[in-house]
Amino acid sequence: MPKPERTAAILVAAGRGLRAGAGGPKQYRTIGGQTVIYRAMEAFSGHPDVFAVQPVVNPDDAALFDEAVADLRHQPPTPGGATRQASVHAGLEALAGEKPDIVLIHDAARPFVTAAVISRAIAAAGRTGAAIPVIPVTDTIKLTSDAGDVEATPERARLRIAQTPQAFRFDVILEAHRRAAREGRSDFTDDSALAEWAGLTVATFEGDAANMKLTTPEDFVREEARLASQxxxxxxxxxxxxxxxxxxxxxxxxxxxxxxxxxxxxxxxxxxxxxxxxxxxxxxxxxxxxxxxxxxxxxxxxxxxxxxxxxxxxxxxxxxxxxxxxxxxxxxxxxxxxxxxxxxxxxxxxxxxxxxxxxxxxxxxxxxxxxxxxxxxxxxxxxxxxxxxxxxxxxxxx
Known part of the structure; x- marks a missing residue:
């Protein structure tokens, strides 16, 4: 498959981030002197192979969003839905008129994505049609029962941690989201899971350990310390x-x-x-x-x-x-x-x-x-x- 000429990105930023503690939606908090959402969007807005960046935001955050990313290139933001899946679907529909070949779907709570990861995502989607960045699991993983007892120990060598941006041929992932909406499926936690359900084979490519998602207050403390050390x-x-x-x-x-x-x-x-x-x-x-x-x-x-x-x-x-x-x-x-x-x-x-x-x-x-x-x-x-x-x-x- 030839390298696609038109790649767009969706930045999912409609969540409330309640597990991150007090201080408002986590994507608008600062880390390393800059807002999380600015860091996440900047990598896509400045990438030479991304022609459009489509933010998906909570309408209540319109003023926060405008202030945070005022000098970055992006499409007019579109309102998000009640779930991440619904927000991604809204972003895909907002981009449909732009007719991209490839779409990258990224969580705004991952502020440390690099241009290199974005380039690998574009290349992988061009080769396979559906691909996600992953990193190896370094700890031993246990499968437990509801009571907390160990039921199994999966083979660590085959386990991977999924990250974003997840990359797809645009028309294929849009149709998969439309089908899920028609059939009342709203329980997919990421787009690769929805793609698997729709019958797509999802490839993997090298992620980045620093491309972590900020979820808890401890994540902010740890990443602030890491940035300060640099x-x-x-x-x-x-x-x-x-x-x-x-x-x-x-x-x-x-x-x-x-x-x-x-x-x-x-x-x-x-x-x-x-x-x-x-x-x-x-x-x-x-x-x-x-x-x-x-x-x-x-x-x-x-x-x-x-x-x-x-x-x-x-x-x-x-x-x-x-x-x-x-x-x-x-x-x-x-x-x-x-x-x-x-x-x-x-x-x-x-x-x-x-x-x-x-x-x-x-x-x-x-x-x-x-x-x-x-x-x-x-x-x-x-x-x-x-x-x-x-x-x-x-x-x-x-």
Whole structure:
């Protein structure tokens, strides 16, 4: 069979993920600084051999979905059903007008699928018409009775753990789902089981042990630890900013509007705390400074809110596959007093940057009435940022 020219993917994301514990549907929680669904979809949206990605979502999650994957290529999402099987069927029907040759069906709760696994899925479906990724079973498996007694020990050498994406010729798996719906069969836990019932021979191809499904709270803890262990390139950066006072009745400090007898003389909103943090993050990335990314000569930044500058810097870290480990800013001023607003500022920085408040520090000091800050002519801020990036041996070469 020649290699199909048109491959589409269905991302099944309509479940509620109750076994994952509190915190909302698991596909919209973050892991490694990025939402689960973004990680799962990104691999398909960016794959050169996948022309369409069809998300299947719960209608109640529309806003969550739009926010999570706003910059990824995908078809308009279609509503899911009461079961995974019904959701996949809905995705297949939504794609029918696109007439794909091959369809890949993937669980949004598997965020670590790689381009290599996707390529193997496409190739396997092209050869066989129906194929699933599998990995060997390493533990001994026991078949037990309802009472918990061991009834049998299956031969481990023939056992495999099934993963997704499961790959099929589109017209064949669509007809199998339509037949199951006609006959009232809604009890299939994956598409290969439905394909077997419909009489298809399902082949297997090499899966990936890292392509695991997030199901329980322990899965999230384990995978967070695994991702953290891969981010061995630890970097720090520092930042400094200063703004003079002018007319006004408030100043912006660390994202918080603080009443004051003066305002800032600045091109943007003059938030020295956030500006120093932006420079610290960019410095850790060796990626210029705030002025090179947001030049004061550009009129569109006139009066701009500085939270967008910090979000941008954080996104630069995320784009490199990294995470922010710690943010610290020190305000240098006589007034306004920072202490009463310290935790409010920490919370605001945490909100803007997407890190836990326990990783954000806000400090304050005076200059003992010395210099321009001592004369209350302006405010200065210093900042530091610690980030973790994936290890890259090439970056150590001259």
């Amino acid at each position: 981010l061995g390139d630890i970097r720090t950066g520092t930042g400094y900013d200063v703004h003079a006072f002018g007319d006004g009745d408030h100043v912006m400090i660390c994202g918080v509007r603080v009443p004051h007898t003066k305002g800032f003389l600045a091109h943007s909103d003059g938030d020295v705390g956030l500006h120093a943090l932006v420079d610290a993050i960019l410095g850790a990335l060796a990626d210029g400074d705030i002025g090179s990314h947001f030049p004061p000569s550009d009129a569109k930044w006139k009066g701009a809110s500085s939270d967008q500058f910090l979000k941008y810097a954080v996104e630069r870290v995320t784009a490199r596959g990294g995470r922010i480990a710690n943010l610290e800013v020190t305000m240098i001023c006589e007034r306004p007093k920072i202490g009463p607003l310290r935790d409010t500022m920490r919370a605001k920085i945490a909100e803007i940057s997407g890190v836990h408040i326990s990783r954000v520090a806000v400090k304050a000091t005076t200059s003992e009435r010395l210099g321009f800050t001592g004369r209350e002519e302006g405010i200065a801020a210093t900042a530091s940022a610690t980030i973790r990036l994936p290890w890259d041996d090439k970056s150590w070469s001259a």
